[in-house]
Amino acid sequence: MAERSRRVTSVDVAAEVGVSQATVARTFSSPHLVSSSTRQKVEAAAERIGYVPNAIARSLKSQRTNIVGAVVPAYGEYWQSVLTAFSRQLAERDRQLLLFSFTEPEQVESVLTSVQQYRLDGLVLASATIGQPLLAQMARSDRPLVAFNQPAASGLINSVSVNNEAGMTDIAVHLANLGCASILYIGGIATTSTDQLRYQGAARALGQRGIACPYLEAGSFSYDGGYKIAGSVVESDVLPDAIMVASDEVALGLLDGLKKAGVSVPGEVLVTGFDGLPQSSWAGYDLTTLVQPTEVLVERAIDLLLDPPTGGKPAELVVEGSIRQGLTTTRTDDHPFMPSA
Amino acid sequence: MAERSRRVTSVDVAAEVGVSQATVARTFSSPHLVSSSTRQKVEAAAERIGYVPNAIARSLKSQRTNIVGAVVPAYGEYWQSVLTAFSRQLAERDRQLLLFSFTEPEQVESVLTSVQQYRLDGLVLASATIGQPLLAQMARSDRPLVAFNQPAASGLINSVSVNNEAGMTDIAVHLANLGCASILYIGGIATTSTDQLRYQGAARALGQRGIACPYLEAGSFSYDGGYKIAGSVVESDVLPDAIMVASDEVALGLLDGLKKAGVSVPGEVLVTGFDGLPQSSWAGYDLTTLVQPTEVLVERAIDLLLDPPTGGKPAELVVEGSIRQGLTTTRTDDHPFMPSA
DNA sequence: GTAGTCTATGTATACGTAGTCATTTCAGTC
DNA sequence: GACTGAAATGACTACGTATACATAGACTAC
Numbered sequence: 001m002a003e004r005s006r007r008v009t010s011v012d013v014a015a016e017v018g019v020s021q022a023t024v025a026r027t028f029s030s031p032h033l034v035s036s037s038t039r040q041k042v043e044a045a046a047e048r049i050g051y052v053p054n055a056i057a058r059s060l061k062s063q064r065t066n067i068v069g070a071v072v073p074a075y076g077e078y079w080q081s082v083l084t085a086f087s088r089q090l091a092e093r094d095r096q097l098l099l100f101s102f103t104e105p106e107q108v109e110s111v112l113t114s115v116q117q118y119r120l121d122g123l124v125l126a127s128a129t130i131g132q133p134l135l136a137q138m139a140r141s142d143r144p145l146v147a148f149n150q151p152a153a154s155g156l157i158n159s160v161s162v163n164n165e166a167g168m169t170d171i172a173v174h175l176a177n178l179g180c181a182s183i184l185y186i187g188g189i190a191t192t193s194t195d196q197l198r199y200q201g202a203a204r205a206l207g208q209r210g211i212a213c214p215y216l217e218a219g220s221f222s223y224d225g226g227y228k229i230a231g232s233v234v235e236s237d238v239l240p241d242a243i244m245v246a247s248d249e250v251a252l253g254l255l256d257g258l259k260k261a262g263v264s265v266p267g268e269v270l271v272t273g274f275d276g277l278p279q280s281s282w283a284g285y286d287l288t289t290l291v292q293p294t295e296v297l298v299e300r301a302i303d304l305l306l307d308p309p310t311g312g313k314p315a316e317l318v319v320e321g322s323i324r325q326g327l328t329t330t331r332t333d334d335h336p337f338m339p340s341a
Numbered sequence: 342m343a344e345r346s347r348r349v350t351s352v353d354v355a356a357e358v359g360v361s362q363a364t365v366a367r368t369f370s371s372p373h374l375v376s377s378s379t380r381q382k383v384e385a386a387a388e389r390i391g392y393v394p395n396a397i398a399r400s401l402k403s404q405r406t407n408i409v410g411a412v413v414p415a416y417g418e419y420w421q422s423v424l425t426a427f428s429r430q431l432a433e434r435d436r437q438l439l440l441f442s443f444t445e446p447e448q449v450e451s452v453l454t455s456v457q458q459y460r461l462d463g464l465v466l467a468s469a470t471i472g473q474p475l476l477a478q479m480a481r482s483d484r485p486l487v488a489f490n491q492p493a494a495s496g497l498i499n500s501v502s503v504n505n506e507a508g509m510t511d512i513a514v515h516l517a518n519l520g521c522a523s524i525l526y527i528g529g530i531a532t533t534s535t536d537q538l539r540y541q542g543a544a545r546a547l548g549q550r551g552i553a554c555p556y557l558e559a560g561s562f563s564y565d566g567g568y569k570i571a572g573s574v575v576e577s578d579v580l581p582d583a584i585m586v587a588s589d590e591v592a593l594g595l596l597d598g599l600k601k602a603g604v605s606v607p608g609e610v611l612v613t614g615f616d617g618l619p620q621s622s623w624a625g626y627d628l629t630t631l632v633q634p635t636e637v638l639v640e641r642a643i644d645l646l647l648d649p650p651t652g653g654k655p656a657e658l659v660v661e662g663s664i665r666q667g668l669t670t671t672r673t674d675d676h677p678f679m680p681s682a
Numbered sequence: 683g684t685a686g687t688c689t690a691t692g693t694a695t696a697c698g699t700a701g702t703c704a705t706t707t708c709a710g711t712c
Numbered sequence: 713g714a715c716t717g718a719a720a721t722g723a724c725t726a727c728g729t730a731t732a733c734a735t736a737g738a739c740t741a742c
Contacts, residue, residue: 060728119396
């Protein structure tokens with residue numbers, strides 16, 4: 001009692017019950033190999049002396065950690081929701097999530113070297129800002145790898161994405177059907193593949209209908225980016241009929257920026273987003289947006305991690321989103337443009 | 342080439358360079374014990390044959406994982422921001438974050454048994470819904486434990502919290518100084534210590550000024566909780582001068598609910614929150630709230646985890662928040678009550 | 683020249699478990 | 713009652729590293 005007791009191991013339990021260490025180990029890792037009578041004795045003894053299996057030792061021996069890593073940007077409403085979905089769904093499959101977050105794209109490289117030290121069962125790369133060279137390097141790893149909503153990774157490693165192009169096309173068609181004749185597109189960061197695909201989806205659909213679609217860059221995928229760029233939009237002589245924004249968070253900033261500038265939505269201009277954040281459906285915004293099927297995307301990604309397809313080219317999963325219509329594209333009577341007029 | 346090469350270990354590097362395995366290990370874990378010439382040779386060889394230290398084996402031997410666990414609710418804007426802060430600050434200290442999220446309070450117990458298997462360097466318990474019995478059980482663990490914003494844990498394990506009571510007092514005084522004579526308090530979940538402390542801070546300060554402060558429970562700490570309870574508030578015959586809400590997320594829901602009901606804020610009623618979420622300062626809401634110093638709180642928590650105070654009673658850190666005044670408590674001319682009138 | 687000190691390295695072992703192989707137990711059958 | 717196959721268990725080793733201990737050399741100080 002005077003001395004702090006040593007760590008309790010499976011050997012201690014074995015001694016307590018009078019069986020071998022192997023039997024104790026089997027009781028916890030493959031119970032079906034142990035007779036029910038010994039199993040009960042072992043479990044009782046473990047409980048009594050406070051034995052808890054050591055996952056570190058198990059991982060070393062079995063070469064499996066039951067842990068999945070995720071490299072995710074530290075900021076952004078969208079990534080936070082993705083993270084939550086991963087954590088929850090992994091827990092349902094008895095896996096844990098080891099989080100590697102980063103604030104600057106330059107940090108990713110050093111993060112990845114850190115990642116390699118843990119022999120994780122798999123790794124999710126979730127960011128639009130991991131460059132192709134780095135991806136190619138990671139692809140040589142023998143661990144399952146999945147790029148999440150990072151279209152640039154296609155062909156290099158397994159990837160799961162929402163259909164960015166088709167999604168934005170849906171929104172564009174929606175706006176065109178409402179009679180919009182002039183549409184401004186606000187992107188996040190023009191160099192990201194996500195941004196490019198979404199813009200292409202919009203531009204192509206609108207081009208076919210003879211509608212121009214100038215591109216304006218917010219400079220980030222943040223609320224502030226959208227709020228600030230509202231100023232530039234208002235300064236121009238004439239407002240477009242509608243503004244398509246590359247992401248919900250930017251769109252929410254834009255909405256507030258427009259409101260402050262005295263521009264009415266949807267009265268003077270329609271606004272749309274992309275992602276389907278919870279906040280977008282908050283009554284204060286009620287943004288029309290393309291809802292990403294995040295739960296499905298995450299489920300597919302985890303599938304790819306836990307039993308990866310063998311051989312051949314990397315999988316390239318694309319899942320369709322669905323449009324959610326909000327007040328920001330609900331036509332009102334005083335709307336300046338009338339398709340049938 | 343035909344055969345898949347084996348995993349590369351420190352033994353392989355040792356053979357390549359012509360030194361012992363111990364020297365290779367020292368090169369990576371205690372470089373100062375190795376001469377710079379050998380170190381360079383070892384590092385070069387490691388790079389050449391693709392050696393990466395195995396953190397699992399290191400952890401098993403050294404009894405340190407360099408990983409901190411966090412038990413956090415899966416939902417809620419506030420917890421997501423806390424999580425991000427932890428992940429980022431831990432990365433700065435060369436630690437990783439293993440995430441254990443849960444959706445129902447009942448899950449916590451099973452999560453904790455899972456947690457024990459990983460011999461983590463420390464564990465953050467961040468939720469208002471972990472009961473005292475469970476805490477007492479965890480307190481017997483030999484690993485550093487910190488309760489984050491969970492006042493009920495005081496005395497049982499190390500804890501770090503914002504000063505809930507003083508913070509809400511500040512808000513109450515702020516409202517009283519604006520001349521509010523009738524104030525309604527909307528709590529999240531009445532049984533949580535967080536909720537209780539915040540209400541006490543409000544009720545005491547207002548009581549001293551002869552202002553009643555009825556308590557209404559939203560039933561959750563969510564946006565929806567606030568949105569729905571707006572209905573109950575509006576139904577009552579007379580609106581209070583102000584509504585104090587226990588958390589920002591609930592307050593944002595309430596604001597939208599009031600707006601939908603046609604109640605003007607701050608025209609007809611003032612509204613305040615607690616937490617200081619980014620969304621609260623979005624122009625669409627501009628909520629008066631008590632801003633938690635999250636970065637500081639997280640820093641203190643990590644300090645307690647990484648070098649825990651020895652002996653004595655558990656530490657009980659309380660950090661002061663600061664009020665941020667927004668439009669929701671900015672008096673307008675058409676305000677129904679006038680303190681000097 | 684010798685004792686002492688310090689640095690750099692090697693040897694050997696332990697961390698706690700899973701799984702391979704061998705051995706024992708046992709129920710079932712002719 | 714001997715044989716058979718399956719079920720249950722035990723002995724042993726490997727997973728890849730960190731570190732205590734020992735040792736060899738280089739250097740200082742008398």
